[in-house]
Amino acid sequence: MTSQYAYPGAVVPDREYDVASSGLRIAVHEWGKDADPPLFLVHGGFDFGRTYDAFAPILAAKGWRVITWDQRGHGDSEHAALYSWDGDLRDAMAVMDSVTGRPAPVIGHSKGGALMIQLADAQPFRFSHLVNLDGLPNKRRTPDVAEHERARMMAGDIAGWLDHRRRTASAERTPGTIEELAARRARMNPRLDAAWLRYLVTVGAIERPDGWRWKLDPSMRFGGFGPWRPEWTLLRLPGLPMPFLGVLGRELEEMGWGTLPHHVQPYLPPGGRCEVLDDVGHFVHIEQPHVVAGMIFELLGR
Amino acid sequence: MTDTTTRTTTMLTHNKVDLALHCLRPGDRRPLLLLHALGERTPDRVPGWAADWPGPVYGLDFTGHGDSTVPRGGGYTSELLLADADAALAELGEATVVGRGVGAFVALMLAGSRPAQVRGAVLADGPGLAGGPTGPTSQFFVALEARTTAPDPYALFELARDLRPPDYATLFVRLAVDGSGLDEPIAVTAIVRPPWLAAVVDEVGVVTTSLADALVAFAP
Numbered sequence: 001m002t003s004q005y006a007y008p009g010a011v012v013p014d015r016e017y018d019v020a021s022s023g024l025r026i027a028v029h030e031w032g033k034d035a036d037p038p039l040f041l042v043h044g045g046f047d048f049g050r051t052y053d054a055f056a057p058i059l060a061a062k063g064w065r066v067i068t069w070d071q072r073g074h075g076d077s078e079h080a081a082l083y084s085w086d087g088d089l090r091d092a093m094a095v096m097d098s099v100t101g102r103p104a105p106v107i108g109h110s111k112g113g114a115l116m117i118q119l120a121d122a123q124p125f126r127f128s129h130l131v132n133l134d135g136l137p138n139k140r141r142t143p144d145v146a147e148h149e150r151a152r153m154m155a156g157d158i159a160g161w162l163d164h165r166r167r168t169a170s171a172e173r174t175p176g177t178i179e180e181l182a183a184r185r186a187r188m189n190p191r192l193d194a195a196w197l198r199y200l201v202t203v204g205a206i207e208r209p210d211g212w213r214w215k216l217d218p219s220m221r222f223g224g225f226g227p228w229r230p231e232w233t234l235l236r237l238p239g240l241p242m243p244f245l246g247v248l249g250r251e252l253e254e255m256g257w258g259t260l261p262h263h264v265q266p267y268l269p270p271g272g273r274c275e276v277l278d279d280v281g282h283f284v285h286i287e288q289p290h291v292v293a294g295m296i297f298e299l300l301g302r
Numbered sequence: 303m304t305d306t307t308t309r310t311t312t313m314l315t316h317n318k319v320d321l322a323l324h325c326l327r328p329g330d331r332r333p334l335l336l337l338h339a340l341g342e343r344t345p346d347r348v349p350g351w352a353a354d355w356p357g358p359v360y361g362l363d364f365t366g367h368g369d370s371t372v373p374r375g376g377g378y379t380s381e382l383l384l385a386d387a388d389a390a391l392a393e394l395g396e397a398t399v400v401g402r403g404v405g406a407f408v409a410l411m412l413a414g415s416r417p418a419q420v421r422g423a424v425l426a427d428g429p430g431l432a433g434g435p436t437g438p439t440s441q442f443f444v445a446l447e448a449r450t451t452a453p454d455p456y457a458l459f460e461l462a463r464d465l466r467p468p469d470y471a472t473l474f475v476r477l478a479v480d481g482s483g484l485d486e487p488i489a490v491t492a493i494v495r496p497p498w499l500a501a502v503v504d505e506v507g508v509v510t511t512s513l514a515d516a517l518v519a520f521a522p
Contacts, residue, residue, distance in 0.1 A: 022456070023448040024375035072375065081318040082365070082377030086460055089443050090376065121440050155477050158415045165385040166392055168317040219317050226381055227465040232438040 005178065007199035009289075010053040014060075016076075019069070021094035027076035028069045028095055032060030038100050041068040042092065044110025044135065044255070046188070046216060048075030050203045054196075055285045058293045062302065064105075069095045071112075073217035075204060083220065085228075089119050096126055103128040103242075105300055109285060110135045110255065114233045121236040131296055132246045134282050137230030138259040157225050164221055171218040175211030178202065188254050191281040230257065237267040244272035245299045247292055249280040256282035273299075309346060311369065316389045321362060322369035323390050329358030332421060332522035333394050336361035337387060339403025340430025340461050341453045343368030351513050352400070356521055360397070362390040364405075366454030374448060376456025380404070380433070380464050384411045391419055398520045400513075403428025404461050406492060407471070410502065413488060414474025417481025422520030424489045425499065426513060432496040434463030468501030479507035489516035 013029035020026070029049045039059060041052050049068040056066040070077035071088050080087070092115065096104070105128050108116035113135020120127045176184070182197035189197065205212040237244070246268075252258045264274045275295060277284055285292045310328075314321040324344045326336075334355045338344055344361030352359055363370040364386050366378065387408050391397060396419040401409030406425035413423035435441070441463060446455045478487040488508040492499060503510055511519070 022375045022445055072377075079318070080375050080377060081371065081373030082375065082379075082382060084377040084379050084382075084460070086443060087375060087377030090445050093443060093445065119443075122442055151473065151476055151480070154473060155415075155481065158477075162385055162388045162415060165317065165388065169315045224381075226379065227467050227470040229467075235438050236440075 005198045005202045007054065007196055009057065010199055011057040012053070013050070019095050019098045021091040024072055024080055024091065025078040026069050026072065026091050026095060028067060031056040031066045032064055034065060036063050036065040038104045039064040039066050040096065040104060040106045041066060042106065042108035042112030042116055043068065043071065043074070044112050046074070046220070046222070047110070048204050048215070050075065051200060051286070053203065055289045055293070058289055059296070062297060067095070067099055073220055075215055079217040079219070085115065085118070088115055092119060093123070105129040105131070107131040107133065107296065108135055109133040110282065117233055117236050117240070120240055120242065124241050127242045129243045129299055130240065131299065132244070133284050133292065134247065134249050134256055136246055136248070136259045136264055137233045137257045138263045139231050154225065157223060161224050168219040173213040173216065173218050175208065175213050178212055181205055181212050181214065189283065190253060191251065192283060192286060196286065234264065234267040237272070238269055240269040240272070243299055244269050245295060246272070246274040247284050247295060248274065248276045249282055249284045249287070250276050250278050251281040253281045312393065314389045314393055316365070316386055319365045319371040319373060321365065321386055321389055323393060324361045324363070326359040326361055331357035333358045333360050333397045334517070335390060335394060335397040335399045337399060337401040337405030337409050338364065338367065339405055339428030341367070341458055342402070342429065343452065352517065355517055360390070360394065362387060364457070366457035367452050370452070372450050372452050372454045376446070376454070376460055378457045378460040380407055380411065380461065380466070383408045383461070384415060387412045388416060391416055395419065396421055398422045400424040400426060402426045404430030404433070406431055407433060407466065407498070410471060410474050410488065413482070414477035417478050417487070420478070420482065420487070422484065422487055422489065422516070423478070424513065424516045424520070425492055425502070427492045427494055430461055431492060431494055431499070433466040433498065435465060436467045436497055466496070466498040468498050471498035472501050472505050475502055475505040475507055489519065491516055
């Protein structure tokens with residue numbers, strides 16, 4: 001019934017299976033021949049592995065075994081009791097260890113890109129190359145206000161998050177039609193093709209008698225707070241030993257950080273590159289899949 | 303005041319975790335809420351140092367500790383423990399909070415996050431007081447053997463190394479001072495002063511004192 005929502009170039013994964021991460025079920029998706037060299041794709045926050053359905057096949061066609069996974073609470077992976085960056089990094093380790101014990105190329109988008117910079121800094125032996133797709137946080141996108149006003153905004157953020165936590169035990173995602181869910185996603189992905197967003201509903205949501213719901217754990221929400229500073233990600237870059245490519249979209253949108261090459265250049269590791277695509281937003285690999293894939297092939301030498 | 307009461311337990315729901323909130327001594331005035339240290343659990347009876355508190359005494363077992371759920375896959379943060387403590391506060395209405403070790407950091411965060419409901423927070427020594435680094439590091443990540451009995455090894459591992467920048471801690475002091483109406487809503491009794499706590503004691507609204515004096519000052 002969803003064949004009418006097929007999207008040009010989007011390919012169902014060749015293999016799908018689960019990996020256990022400390023007892024937590026992580027869903028893995030693969031494209032390409034099993035015998036080809038592995039290459040990992042890491043999705044961003046509130047996305048899921050199959051947002052690579054159109055990009056991964058381009059890489060697989062060039063002779064790569066492309067592996068991605070749904071981060072805990074996302075896509076088809078288990079909804080966890082606890083979420084943290086350390087948890088996400090351990091889940092990544094579990095998937096990588098299940099595939100190979102050798103260094104492999106890793107490509108991360110948005111939060112997935114920032115996660116992989118941290119993992120590359122902590123465990124460089126896993127990485128032959130690192131590509132970051134618009135996942136270089138620079139600084140918080142907060143208004144220029146006085147310190148006391150900033151503290152008051154923070155108080156509101158914290159109270160809002162705690163109020164949300166008080167409700168999560170009974171929370172459910174709001175049901176709707178494929179068109180309604182696609183329209184909701186368009187608010188956070190305003191530059192993406194409506195047909196693509198409808199396709200994503202058919203692979204990232206589940207249909208019940210009262211409508212479609214995103215599979216994402218309803219306990220997750222945008223915003224939040226914590227001790228982490230976005231600019232710390234850049235501080236991990238200069239020491240990275242593997243070939244590095246960053247690809248930024250110049251158009252600022254809701255899910256992006258607004259980072260530009262001049263923010264990144266001072267922190268690039270030796271030989272590292274940072275490219276920017278004009279008239280492209282946060283989802284560089286979805287808006288310009290062949291251009292981005294070409295940059296990656298150049299880095300990988302094939 | 304002599305304690306002869308056996309504790310009773312209420313299970314609270316925080317997302318997918320059942321939290322054990324123990325009543326160590328009932329009463330009808332403002333409660334004292336005990337937040338244990340890393341790897342600990344709520345004591346069976348009212349501790350001697352809290353015996354003279356004029357109201358009821360409660361203790362919360364954090365996620366992965368005591369009689370609370372041990373979830374699979376880890377993912378602990380101090381902010382998660384803050385939300386645990388907030389679930390207890392929702393049950394109690396308002397409280398004076400005493401935190402040991404990691405519970406001290408959580409008590410501080412709770413005082414800043416719910417300043418109208420926390421009528422004084424006492425920060426005491428205990429395991430997990432220091433936390434981890436104050437900025438980015440190349441810390442290694444390891445997968446631990448899954449287990450279902452408390453304390454959760456992931457809690458012990460992750461909460462002993464969570465980020466605690468001093469200016470993050472002092473933010474909660476300022477929110478407590480601004481929102482509580484108390485001149486000194488934070489009392490530090492800890493002898494050990496990791497960087498975050500050293501910064502806290504330098505803030506306006508923080509008093510360094512003994513546990514006994516702190517409880518007298520915050521008593522309803």
